[in-house]
Amino acid sequence: MNVLVIGGGGREHALAWKLAQSSKVQMVYVAPGNGGTATDMRLKNVPITDVVQLREWAQANKIGLTLVGPEVPLAAGVVDEFRAHGMRIFGPTKAAAQLESSKAFSKAFMRRHGIPTASYDTFSDPLAAHAYVDKMGAPIVVKADGLAAGKGVVVAMTLAEAHEAIDFMLLDDALGVAHNDGADGVAVPRVVIEEFLEGEEASFIVMVDGKNVLPLATSQDHKRLLDGDQGPNTGGMGAYSPAPVVTPDVHAKAMREIILPTVKGMEQDGIPFSGFLYAGLMIDKSGQPKTLEFNCRMGDPETQPIMMRLKTDLVDVLMAATEPGPHGKLDEVELQWDRRTALGVVLAAHGYPMNPRKGDAVTGIPKGADFTDDAADAAVFHAGTTLQDGTLRVSGGRVLCVTALGDSVKQAQHRAYEVVGDIAFEGMQYRRDIGHRAVKG
Ligand code: AMP
Numbered sequence: 001m002n003v004l005v006i007g008g009g010g011r012e013h014a015l016a017w018k019l020a021q022s023s024k025v026q027m028v029y030v031a032p033g034n035g036g037t038a039t040d041m042r043l044k045n046v047p048i049t050d051v052v053q054l055r056e057w058a059q060a061n062k063i064g065l066t067l068v069g070p071e072v073p074l075a076a077g078v079v080d081e082f083r084a085h086g087m088r089i090f091g092p093t094k095a096a097a098q099l100e101s102s103k104a105f106s107k108a109f110m111r112r113h114g115i116p117t118a119s120y121d122t123f124s125d126p127l128a129a130h131a132y133v134d135k136m137g138a139p140i141v142v143k144a145d146g147l148a149a150g151k152g153v154v155v156a157m158t159l160a161e162a163h164e165a166i167d168f169m170l171l172d173d174a175l176g177v178a179h180n181d182g183a184d185g186v187a188v189p190r191v192v193i194e195e196f197l198e199g200e201e202a203s204f205i206v207m208v209d210g211k212n213v214l215p216l217a218t219s220q221d222h223k224r225l226l227d228g229d230q231g232p233n234t235g236g237m238g239a240y241s242p243a244p245v246v247t248p249d250v251h252a253k254a255m256r257e258i259i260l261p262t263v264k265g266m267e268q269d270g271i272p273f274s275g276f277l278y279a280g281l282m283i284d285k286s287g288q289p290k291t292l293e294f295n296c297r298m299g300d301p302e303t304q305p306i307m308m309r310l311k312t313d314l315v316d317v318l319m320a321a322t323e324p325g326p327h328g329k330l331d332e333v334e335l336q337w338d339r340r341t342a343l344g345v346v347l348a349a350h351g352y353p354m355n356p357r358k359g360d361a362v363t364g365i366p367k368g369a370d371f372t373d374d375a376a377d378a379a380v381f382h383a384g385t386t387l388q389d390g391t392l393r394v395s396g397g398r399v400l401c402v403t404a405l406g407d408s409v410k411q412a413q414h415r416a417y418e419v420v421g422d423i424a425f426e427g428m429q430y431r432r433d434i435g436h437r438a439v440k441g
C-alpha cells in the first residue's frame with residue numbers, strides 16, 4: 001500500500017518514519033515534507049499543499065491511507081474533501097476541527113458538556129474586554145480566537161499586560177490570526193479571556209475513530225524558549241514520554257472527566273470526532289486535571305518521542321481507525337510501548353520564534369541517528385530543513401528534533417544531548433534542561 005502524510009514538520013517526519021517501518025507499506029509520500037524526508041530512501045516528498053490538488057494527486061497515485069499532521073489543512077477541510085471522494089484518511093472533519101481552530105467554539109463546547117476548564121468569557125468589543133479584565137484582576141489569560149501557530153496566548157501577570165494584549169489582538173488586529181466568522185457570517189477578531197490556572201502541564205493525546213478512544217503514551221512539552229521555562233512561548237522546544245506527572249489516577253480522571261465526555265459530546269452535537277485528540281492539561285497540586293486547550297492533531301514535538309516508543313505497526317492502527325462505517329474499530333487495537341523513556345530536544349534557528357533566519361548550513365548529524373538503522377537509540381527528526389544542491393539548510397524556526405531512548409529520563413537526556421553536541425549550524429538555539437521536571441533528586 002502507498003501512504004500519504006500531509007505536513008512538513010518534525011511531527012510528520014516521525015510519523016512517516018514510523019509508517020515506513022511497516023511491512024505493509026510500499027512507499028510513504030510526505031506533502032510537502034522537508035530536508036530529512038527528502039533524504040530517506042523510504043520516503044518521497046510531494047510539493048503540494050492545496051487541499052483539492054492533494055486529493056487529486058492521492059487518487060492518481062493510488063494512495064490507500066492518508067494521515068494529516070498539522071491543524072491548517074484540517075481546518076481547511078482536507079478530511080471532508082478526501083472522504084467525499086471515498087478516500088481513507090485519518091483526521092477530523094472541518095466542523096470537528098473547530099475544537100482547535102476556534103477557542104470560542106471549544107470553550108462553549110466544554111461549558112455545555114461540563115468538561116473541566118478555566119472559567120472564561122468571549123469578546124469582540126475591546127471596551128467590554130477591558131472592563132472584564134478590570135473586574136477579574138490579574139493574573140489573567142488573553143487568547144486570540146483563531147489559529148495563531150502557538151502565538152495567540154498571553155498569560156498576563158499584570159493588568160497592564162492584559163490590557164495591552166486586548167488592544168494588540170482586537171484593536172490593532174496585529175497577530176495575523178485566521179479569524180473565525182461571527183454570528184452574521186463575517187470574520188471578526190475575537191478574544192477569549194480566562195481564569196489563570198496553576199499547576200503542571202501535560203499533553204494527553206488519544207486516537208478517536210468517531211466513537212472508540214485509544215490513549216497514546218503520555219508526554220510533556222516545554223513551551224517556553226529558554227531554560228527554566230523562561231522567555232516567550234514557542235511551538236515547543238522539547239518533549240519526553242512518559243510524563244510521570246500523569247499518574248494512573250490523573251490518567252483515569254482525564255479519561256473520565258475530559259476525553260470521554262468530549263467524544264460523546266461531539267457525537268451528541270452531530271459532529272463526531274475522528275483523528276488524534278490532544279488535550280493540553282493543567283494538573284493542580286491535588287491531581288485534578290483541567291483542559292487548557294484542545295488540539296485536533298498530534299503534538300509537535302511530542303510525536304517524536306511518542307513514535308520512538310511505539311512498537312505496534314502504525315499502519316494496522318490507522319486502518320482499524322479508518323474502517324468504513326459509522327465508526328472505526330479502535331476498540332480492537334492494543335498498543336505496545338517501549339518501556340524506556342524517549343526524550344526530544346528541539347534545535348531552533350537564530351531569531352526563533354519571532355524572526356527565524358533561513359539559509360544557515362546544518363552539519364554533523366551523526367551516523368546511526370540519521371535513519372540508517374531503525375533500531376538505533378537516537379534519531380534526528382527534521383522540521384525546518386531543506387536540501388539545496390546536496391547541502392542541508394535551515395528553512396524554518398524549529399530545525400531539528402534530536403530524540404533518544406534511555407532506561408531513565410537522565411539516560412535519555414544524556415544520549416540526546418550527546419547527539420546535539422555533534423550538530424552545528426550558525427545561531428543554533430536549544431534548551432539545556434529538557435525533561436527537568438521528570439528528573440527529581
Ligand atoms: P494554549 O495555546 O491555550 O495551550 O496556551 C498556550 C500556553 O499558555 C499553555 O501551554 C499554558 O502554558 C499557557 N496557558 C494557557 N491557558 C492558561 C491558563 N488558563 N492558565 C495558565 N496558563 C495558561
Ligand code: GLY
Nearest residue numbers: 221236299300301
Ligand atoms: N507542542 C504543542 C503543540 O503541538 O501544540
